[in-house]
Every structure is written in C-alpha cells, then in structure tokens.
Amino acid sequence: MTDHEQNDRLGRGARRAFRLPRRGARVEAQVDEELEFHMRGRVEELIAAGRSREEAEAEVRRRFGDVDRWRREAATIDRGQARQERMADVVDTLRRETRQAARALTRAPGFTLVAALTLALGLGAATAIFAVLDSVVLRPLPYPDADRLVWMDHRVPGVGENDRWNLGMINYFDFRDNVPSLASLAVYYETGLNVAIPGGDPARVRGAMVSASTFPTLGAGNAAVGRLLNDADNAPGAEPVAVLGYAFWRSAYGADPGVVERKMEVEGRSVRVVGVAPPGAVLPQSATDVWMPLTMDPVQAARVNQHTYSAIGRLTDGATIERLQGQLEARERQFPELYPAAYSANFMTSTGFQPSVEPLHEHVVGAAVTRTLWIMFGAVGLVLLVACAHVANLFLVRMEARRRETALRAALGASRGRLALRSLTESLLLAAGAAVVGLVVAYAAIRALVALAPPSLPRLEAIHLGWPHVAFVLLLALAVGVVMGVVPALRRGVDLGALRDGARGMTSSRQRNAVRGALVVGQVALSLVLLAAGGLMLRSAARLHAVSPGFDPEHVLVLDVAMPQGTYGWNEYAKAAAVHRTFQRELARVSGVVGVGAVNDVPMSGAWGCSGMGFEDASVEGACTPMRAVSPGYFEVMRIPIVRGQAPTWDEVAGGTNGVVISQALAEHFWPGQDPIGRAVKANTDRPPFFRVVGVTGDVRVDGLEKPPTEVVYFPMVADSGLYMWGAARNVSVTVRTSTEDAASILAAARRIMRDLDPSIVVDNARWMDGIVAASLSRTTLAMLLLGVAAGMALLLSAVGIYGVIAYLVGQRRAEIGIRMALGAPAARVGREVVLGALRLALVGVVLGLVAAVATMRLLQSLLFDVSPMDPLTLGGVAILLLLLAALASWIPARRASRVPPMEALRG
C-alpha cells in the first residue's frame, strides 16, 4: 500500500493527526502530475510504433487539445472539493467541541450557573445603560436632516452668567430676511389651552402657538388632512384657525376627517379647524394637541423688547453654526440703529445681549444628562470588568481542577491549539448563554429605568431595546468569551507532572496563584472605585434631603385652574378675582381640606422667569428678579413663615392693594440691615404708583434644593393693580393643605365647585407637592440608585471572589496545614494566617482602588451636592468596608483550616 492510499483510507482525521498537507494545497501539482503521466505514456506508445520523439510529442499535444484549459478545469473541480472538505472538517470540529463543552458545563452546574449569572448581570447592566445612552444621547432627533436644526436664544451675561433669553418677535422678522445661513426659522411658545371637545367637559390640552414656518423648519411634510398653517394665518387680524395634532385628532375626534372646516372652542373663542398635522410634526420634547398661529406684526415687533419665543432654525446646505453665529451677531450689533424703540445702546451694553446658537440635539439632551449617562456607562463597564474578573477566576480554579485531564490529553497528543480551542468553546458557550440571559436582564432594567427616571430626562419616550443593542450585547459577550477562553489557555504550559501518582496539590503553581491573586486585587480595586462613587452619591443625597426647601410639602395637593382667555381678558382682574375668591373659600369648606391658597407657579416645577425691577433706596442695582403672584392663604398653606409685617388679605386684594411681600434673601440683598417695610418696588416702570413692601417671608428654594434660596417678590394675585402679569390671574396652581390622602375626592369636589361658578374653567392635574419636590431630586436619586446598585453588585462579586480564592488556597494547603498542626502549631495561629493572607490581597486592591478613585471621582463633581469628590469620610469608609469584607470572606475558610484533623489531611 502506498502512503497515498493510506492517506485516503485513514481519511481526514488521520491527515490531521499526521499533519499531512491538505488536498487544496497541492491541487495544481497533482493535476499536473496526472496529465504528465498521460502524455508521457502516449508519447512512448507512438515512439514504440516507430515515430520520432518530435513527431510523437506534436501528435500527442494535438490529440490532447488545449492543455491549459483541461488542467484548469480539473484543478477548479478539485479545489471546490478541497474547500468542501475543509468546511466539513471545521463544522465537524465545531460541532464536536460544542457538544463536549456543553457536556463539560452541565457536569459542573454550580460553576456554570454562578459564572453565567455573574456574566449575565454584568452584560445586562452594560447593555441597558448602553441602550439608554444610545437612545437619548447618540441617536439623532426624529427629524429629517436633524443635524441641520439649531436652537437659538440669547446670552445676557450682564444679567446672569447662565441666564438665557429667548428670541423676540423682531428677531424673527429680521433674521428671516437678513441671515443667509438660515434656510428657515421657527418661533413658537407652548401653552395650556382650554378646549371644548364635542360631547365632553372643557379640557386643558397642550397647545403650541407657532409661526407658520415651524412645520417646514421641522421638516414635518404635508398635512394629514386639510392644510397646515401659512403666513397669512400669522398676520394681525387674521381669522382664528387651528391645526389639530395627529394623536389628539385620533383620540378626541376618532380620526374623523370631517373635522376640517368645523368650528371648535379654544379659550372661550370660536376657532376654525383647517387641518390635521402629520404624525411627524412634533416640537422637541413635547406632544402638541392643538397648533395655532401666533399673531405676528412686524411693526409692533419693532417696538417691544420681550424675549418670549422659543426658536429653532434650519441651516442651509453647507452652512455651519459658527457662520450663523457670526451673521446673527453682525445683525444684532445694528439693532440700536434699526430698532431704537426697543433696543437702546444702553440696553445692549448693560445686559451684554448676544445671540447664541447650539445644535438642537445638544439643547434637547443637555450637557448634564449626557455627562450623567456617560458616567453611568463607565460604572456599568466597571461592574462588567469585576464580573469578568470573577468568572476568569472561576475558570482558573476549574482549570486547576482539570489539570490531570488536560495533562492526559496533552500526553495523548492533543495540541496546545486544540486544548485552547476546548477552553475557548467553553467560555464562548458560557458567554452566549450569559448574553441571552443578559438581554432579559437588560430589558427588565430598561423598563425599571424608564419607570424610575426623572420625567425631565429628555427623550424618555425614545428609550428602547433595539437590534443595535442586541448586537452590542452579542459583541460584548463574544469579546468577553474570547478573552476568558484564550487568556488562561495562553499562559498555561501543560504540566505533565500532574499525571504522576500522588502529585496532587501538595504544592501549587506560584504563577497560577499570582494570577488569581491579581484578579482578586483588581476586583477589589474596581469595587472600591464603584463603592466610592455610590458612597459619594449617597452622602450627596442625604445632604440634599437634609436641606429645608423653606416650605412644608407634606399634605399639600396642587390643582391647576385654567380660565379661558376669551372670557377672562388681560385686564379683567376683578372678574377673575371674584371667581378665585369664591372658589378658594368654598374649597376650604370641603371636608379633608385644611387650607387653600394659590400661586401662578409652585416651587420646583421648572425655572421661574424674572423681570427687571427697581428697589427704592437700594444699595445695589436690581438686575432681573423672580416674581410670583400669590393669593391670600398661600403662605399659610405652604407654611412659609412671615418673618415681618403681614401678607395682604382677600379684602385688601379686592380693594386693589399695592402691597407686596418679599423674601428675606431679597431684603438682605437690597436693604441690608434696614427695615424694608414700606419701601417702594418699581415693577418695570419709573412712574408711580409703585408697589410697597408690606411683609417679609422666610426663604424658599424654588429652583431645587441644590440651588441657593431665591430672591423673590410676591405680588398680590388678581389685584387690580395695572401690573402686567399676563395670565397670572387666569392660570394658577391652587395649593390645598389636606388632612386626607384622597386626592381624587378633593379634585372631584373642586370640579363640582367650579362647575357651579363657571363650567368653562378647567380644574385638573392634581398632584402632591412632596411628589414635585421628589421629582426635582430625581436626577440625583436616579444617579444614586444606579451607582448604588453598581457598587452593590461589585461588592458582592468581590466578596465571593475573595472567599473563593482563599477557600481554594486553603484547600490546596490542607496537607501542609495538617503537618504543621500535627507538629503542634496552634489552631488560632493557622486561622490568623489565612485571614491575614486575604487582608494582604485586599489591602493591595484597596490602595490601588483609592488611587483610581482619587483620579476619577472628579468626574462626579457635577452630580454631587455639598460633598467633595475626595471626601475622606466616604473614601476611608469604603476602604474599611472592603477590608472588613475581606476579613469576613476569609473567616469561613480560616475556620475550616484551623479544624483540619492532622491525620486526615496527611492521608489526603
């Protein structure tokens, strides 16, 4: 038998075993050899028949035909076959390896379960946060060419470093016609609207007052039914029209196309519906039920200096934000000449009025949220690393246990690559299983996150688990699987000594133990970083919760009361006052109600605006002061103390009082050390009548607990004072101190009372004040919760990791310990040594972790309140916690070690 025959008979397996070249490598050579044999045979035949060699060769070539062609065809066929065989080999090997790996994993269910669950938690957490990061921060906004949309407003450094003013109406007309980088410009504001829906009570819906250009700027496309708005609708004196939002049209009108041309009642006025907006027409961050045209008068616009319009611009092809910024600045420098009635040179210099442009995406998502999410992503990345270290450690321990098996296989001829393949298949299989479970974990985590997330988190509705995130978890699992499978295999020389009888584990490889120790050190170090982050957030939150908001939010129910503008006009204060007074008096009589007040915006419900005000005899110039309108009773309900003077009563309000109440912070700012009672407050005017200070209240943190107390002027709500507090009397939040938890019954009672007074007034949106305060803390709370969970997971994994390694080392040293105890070593000393060993490892990890924490905790700065990122108490605390944990985790193995019966240990 020739070796070729042998080759074939033995088949693929043997070829592999003997490292014989595969067919594919020699395909051409073999075909050549075969054809050559043919031709030589033929030539010899002809020569034997009496031809000359030249003649014979020529004749054979003629008969054979195109040699190259036949050679090529034959080789192609063979190569195909070789490829097929190679594929079959690979599939075969993979199937066998996978089957064996699966069998090996099921033989050790404890190991498999712990390792897979650990990885699944790590992968799931990382995927969940990645999905949130991707949905909120990385993805473009849902508009066509969203990268060309910009948010436009103004900086006013002369008023406040971080203050922003929106666009004025004159900005719209001026920029629209004179700024070449703007393809279009949308101005709008959002407002609640009272709408009478056919067959229902009047309802408060989400309205948007917009320029007609808003739809094309957003790239909304065509109307779903009828038409969208056009410039004529914005003209002064145009017929009032409305476009319905798509979702609102479906829910309120059952998607009836006949709604177009019908009349509907908005804010007490009749409005003609001209169309339904397409589903894609959405303002950033909010849904719109009813779109209505702003009244836009270029003549009037040139005379007023009011910056109340949100603005979105669309860049032209090739335009950049920098260029647009330059063009806007150039235009506004000319404003004092162009619009002297509204923009004096003095105004421009004193405020530092300056246009500002940023990508719409950045404006919507915000730097703070982006930063927070990246920090979270970093934290779950660390958790995943800890989980990997833990599982790698488990793998090492397992590999140790299989030393004999491995050595046996190596002795029988399994190559290093083959052995590596086995460990790789096992870790990949494990990682794949973990990825599947991880996806479930991620899904649940995202659901929980969305439920817990602050409602102010941008793009909350966009958060989802999609295919890219599934791909992410699979890739991550693949990477984790490869690293864990290959790394232990790489550094493992096969220890044939393991085959010798009795060589079992009297000593253990120093190198191997060093790797295991390093993994534990790494786990401890990473855990310390996470614990430090969680600890800092916890302390921050505790500090924040300890801050008094300046009012008592417990048992205060907030109800929104909205009067239609058509019936309660700008200057009809008396009419509104009468309704408010009666309503609040009646509501106070309802059982369960302790007291009633009202304010135009409750604290912590978003930024309070400000207005320029002058203060008589003040030592400093006023810039822009927050103002609120409050009804009598508000301070009592909110338990905001009146520290001096008195708040106006209802009778005084009805009599048109000019008394205002100011906050203590404001009093100290403008009249330090003096009695502010009786001083004049000039609200945007230099002519009398002025307001007079009649009372001083305790300070309130209206913008959130982390902000300093606000200087605020409380004007009397619905006083007929000529004060330009638009809407302040129409749309208010009524605050109700209750002795009951039943919000629904109070809302129902309030509605009943209002129906008797005026059925067109909407009472809704009942919520508890303590909930509003909690929501304002939710960003901190969420960050704390997430970092806390991450730290907890890391802590648990390091504890288990330390325990595992120490227990393993003790197990290995059983014989040695037995000898020492037989020679008279006290049990306590043996135990102490074990614990000290663990503490040594942990200490190295703690020191490394402290270094890393000091380097990274600065990143948390923006999330922290009143706690230094290097707070020694937190860092010291978590260091001690980890050391205690290490001691505790090694305690059990230590006890076991000190109870080793010497003889048994020696017998092994």
Add this chain to the structure above:
Amino acid sequence: MDLIRGTLDMLVLKALSWGPMHGLGVLRWIEGTTRERLQVEEGALYPALHRMERKGWLAAEWGISENNRKAKYYRLTPAGRRQLFEEQSRWASYSHAVHLVLTAESAP
C-alpha cells in the same frame, strides 16, 4: 466520428467497471473497444474524471503503474456503479427508439 455530448461519462464509468484504472488506461480501453472509431479530445477526459470523483461516483488513489510510474487510479464506487446502470438503461431505450424510427417501413 465525434462523441455525442454527455456520453463520455458513461463510457468512462463502463471502462472503470472492469476495475481500477488510470486516465490513460481508460482512454486506451475506449480506443481499443471502439476500434478507434470514436474521436475524443483526450484532455476532456480529466475534467470528466475529476467531476465524477467529486460527485462520489469515482474514488481516486495514487498508485504505481505497470511501468513503475506514479499514476492516479480511479475506481468505481457503489454510487458510480448505480449511475452506470442508470445511464446504460437510459441509453438502451434511447437508441432503441432511434433505431425504431430509422428502420421504420410504413409511411405515415
């Protein structure tokens, strides 16, 4: 006379039904049996052999030829034997049909 397309496979299978042969042996047997009446472009034999090997009709082994050279020997596999049987019976019924037509004596 040129070979009718598609019949080369059948001739090769038949040649190999006598036992393992190398390519040249197959050709010599066909030549001898047909008394050199069939002209085959000799090179075309090899793609045919390799294709049938890939289909599993033939198995190939390297061996030593009668004059002590290395040669590739082909042998019929059981699948090849079945294939030969099928092609033979198809050819027989085909040529019988053609024969019936060409020897017909009755006018239409």
